Amino acid sequence: MDTSSISGRQAPLAMDAERFRALGHALVDQIAAYLDAIPRGPVTKDRTPAAVREALGLNGTLPAHGMDAATLLRSTASQLFEYSLFNAHPRFWGYITSSPAPIGILGDLLASSLNPNVGAWTLSPAASEIEAQAVRWIAELVAYPTDCGGLFVSGGNMANFVCFLAARAARAGWDVRRDGLVVSGRQLLVYASAETHTWIQKATDLAGLGTSAIRWIPTDDRLRMDATQLEQRIDADRKAGHVPFAVIGTAGSVSTGAVDPLAEIARICKERSIWFHVDGAYGAMAAAVSDAPDDLRALNLADSVAVDPHKWLYAPLEAGCALVRDAAALRAAFSYHPSYYHFDEKGINYVDYGPQNSRGFRALKVWLALKQVGADDYRAMIADDMALSRAMAAAVEREPDLELVTQALSIATFRFVPADLRSRMGETSAAEYLNRLNEALLDTIQRSGEAFVSNALVRGRYVLRACIVNFHTTREDVNAIPRITVRLGRDLDTQMRPGATV
């Protein structure tokens, strides 16, 4: 065997300090220029998948030989800055994706430089302690007990799933981790409002319960879970021999920002020893704000809460966080001790608290941002987003061709209604046309690059939806969206109904 290449080793991936410094400085300069230019360009450009592949040269096979790293980084960065959607744009309000905190961008660089495996304390002494503090600080920010268990995961779906599995292990009534779902004729049941995010389908499915384990509870006229129906349904299921083990309260629904009556749900759960989980992926951080609705603040009564720092803490993707009131219950849902691990218990071993094994240092970017900004200014940024959403709703209301449908937390929903259809919105044909028109309008707005909104279906109405989790957005930006919508809406309506009197 020829060992000459490994005796004085020069691995192709290795870089000396000088080279690393030069490449890093050049890249950071390029990133800074890009971030600075974003507001002056479109939110995104209308391109086909084939065009993107073509431009980035993504159709080739894996090259046998490598290339110069400086050229590679420079060209890749400029292509990414050209062929992407920029959620750091002040007019990006789609779904619930925030603008990335600049310190978080640098934090990810720092985290991967260190590359700690935050599965075990021994492998990540400082990182494990920073994660523990970040979890406590998030709990503190949303006024949840700071001695809770918790950990970082990839996002809201995983945070909810982790809490869901903790609930299942704690409240099934038998050893569900060992025996699975064995009890014949007795179904494990979870209760959630019709507005609940699809994580609940994935969770019941992945956990082997099946989606038929979800009892969908209707909502009231404000799209909040009807607690009376919840109570009746649980009691009827119990009487039938089933095992209601968890209720999901949503603290800020994904469509409209509706907050379920959390205090009332907490009471119903407590009386029956059912696990109360709050999905606060979007709205939990708003509980920190002084004018938060009381219902939202009642999330501190929950057995577990999912929060999503990559939403309203503006962390770059990915960062979700699961909080479980009883840390032992979280551990009891995930811990195993294989013979090949030698991790003592002097510090926290996150492998025992969640489904992941090797874990990255997601917490760093969040912790850095919390420390850079502090609790008061974080609350102020969140409050500003909410105030801007209310201002957007007001601007929508001032525009006769727009109908404001909902406004809550930092989400406004609205739609374009041509003048001649305003008095006919109740008619089936007009209602169907308005849905088609607004769906097409959504597409037109997104392609225009002038702003980016997403959609929702509110009581059968297809609406445009702007969610502000964006510290770049200003009043001028929110005032612009009604004008953009009306201009593009009128053009589209003329194309879709050429003969209509508008």
Ligand SMILES: *Cc1c(COP(=O)(O)O)cnc(C)c1O
């Ligand atoms: C965004 C969201 C989720 C899913 O979170 P991801 O970070 O996208 O995985 C779940 N529930 C609610 C209420 C959300 O807003």
